[in-house]
């Protein structure tokens with residue numbers, strides 16, 4: 001009787017471990033905080049781009065909720081052009097004072113071509129996890145911002161230094 005209990009318990013433990021391994025494999029990890037903090041400009045000009053604990057938390061959320069799921073669905077490599085920007089780096093890059101890059105809540109990403117970015121943009125729209133989703137420079141890259149709370153769900157196109165709302169006609173805009 002005692003032996004049967006031990007066998008049964010062993011079986012349960014093995015099943016549980018197998019379940020955890022399979023589940024872990026399913027949830028692929030693609031992006032890292034380190035990757036989001038890398039910046040050629042920061043290196044070139046020796047600008048400190050070390051994030052605060054708060055910014056790290058924000059980046060991890062952006063990765064878990066937006067970037068990793070989108071990359072999984074995309075099925076191809078995605079490059080981060082710019083993620084976290086310290087105040088100094090943001091100023092050097094002439095970014096907006098209110099840029100979500102400064103809090104670790106945004107990333108500029110690309111699949112490598114306008115065609116691939118169309119596919120990536122559609123995936124991000126479908127996922128629906130964004131504060132601002134921006135089709136940049138005719139699709140050269142995509143800006144995606146995601147906040148802990150109060151996401152405004154704004155879709156924009158940025159071209160010739162101008163932002164345009166594209167919430168209702170984004171399909172046409174990204175295909176043009």
Ligand SMILES: [Zn+2]
Nearest residue numbers: 106107108143
């Ligand atoms: Zn951006």
